[in-house]
Amino acid sequence: MNKNLDVLRKVKLFDGIDENLEAMLQCLGGEEKTYDRGEIILLTGQPVPAVGVVLSGEVQVIQEDYYGNRSILTELSPSHIFGEAFASAGIKESPVTVLAKTNTTVMFLGIERIINTCPNSCIFHNHLIENLLKILARKNILLSNKNQLLSRRTIQDKVLSYLSLQAEKKGNLAFEIPFTRNELADFLCVDRSALSRVLSKLQKEGTIEYTNNHFKLL
Amino acid sequence: MNKNLDVLRKVKLFDGIDENLEAMLQCLGGEEKTYDRGEIILLTGQPVPAVGVVLSGEVQVIQEDYYGNRSILTELSPSHIFGEAFASAGIKESPVTVLAKTNTTVMFLGIERIINTCPNSCIFHNHLIENLLKILARKNILLSNKNQLLSRRTIQDKVLSYLSLQAEKKGNLAFEIPFTRNELADFLCVDRSALSRVLSKLQKEGTIEYTNNHFKLL
DNA sequence: AAACCACTGTTGCATATGCAACGCAAAGGG
């Protein structure tokens, strides 16, 4: 349990509830489950009555379409959560499958227990709900930003959009990006070599300067 | 005020609070403001301490990047809201600009008043927060879905992803789409004629069938 | 030192896409 507490303290959903974490967990009545590598944690079509917290191991969230194309939406490490959007939205059937990439333990927190302030109206419940709101809102903004990048039709536009977003975030025209080329290409959903080609071109044209992951807008 | 009540009843944030709407509005202390056509309602960089509810007129949410590329994120009609994500996330500076496309009236609801249950702890506050959660969660899912479409590299993949999502949603391989070709092209962020070309090809190949906005997966 | 490996850039080539222009059909307005 002690080991779990260390992980739980880092869960954003519990931000600012540090001292009374254990009390709150009892109040929420979370269930802990273990899964073997490759085991399915949540299957497409199943209900999502709870938020999942990864306590140990690695978890993959994947989605399949009608033609069987499987795409990995995210990979989660300990202290990250999944299912919060589906649970909060009251979706009846999960559109995604969650599976254990390694042996994992997950804690499930019933969304009802999270949303409805408990009868003894403990002070932390409001904090918890506020955290959930903030998590959803932040994810919203991240998704919107990514959406805007992906809306661009050419790689050049995607790159420039991404770089100017980063510059804006850092408040500086020179900045580092947290991606390798490969990762950046994945993030922008384009081919790596094509990305390299465009970056070279932009540098030759004098639009940007870069070495490794340090970039500068001109 | 009566005219506004009709609009306010349709606001999803107030879902299920119909009878006591007026009481709740007083409790929330919303401010009403009017704007002329073209006037700026919220400027990039300003704080977003409140959720905006469009009472009349049309509102545009736009975003500009470093190079001045202006893109319209959404257009809102009466009873729709804006700023909920930024306000909920506690973002200090709005990354978007909101402007009045026509003469408009907007009601602002301070996010603090929404999140923090009032001293007299009225019953509807929890309902309100739950609605806000649901709105953010739903938007999250919509954005994720769109993201997945836009992640595909070719128009063909985007189209098939979109169509199979629709089929799944309707639970039927034959269905209608809510878009004209132009709108679908905009939604998928591709060229209209290129989209037409791909649709024709898919039909010739026998992958799909369609006439107008009625589609069928084969 | 030699042999790997991860990361990045480059390039040739087939294909996909954007763009502009045109034709056609249906709907609506004068």
Add this chain to the structure above:
DNA sequence: CCCTTTGCGTTGCATATGCAACAGTGGTTT
């Protein structure tokens, strides 16, 4: 009835992109 508008498909063409293959570099292992 004619004219305009709108929606949709088609096509030619220049360009962008994915894909595969190769090269160079720096770091790590054997």
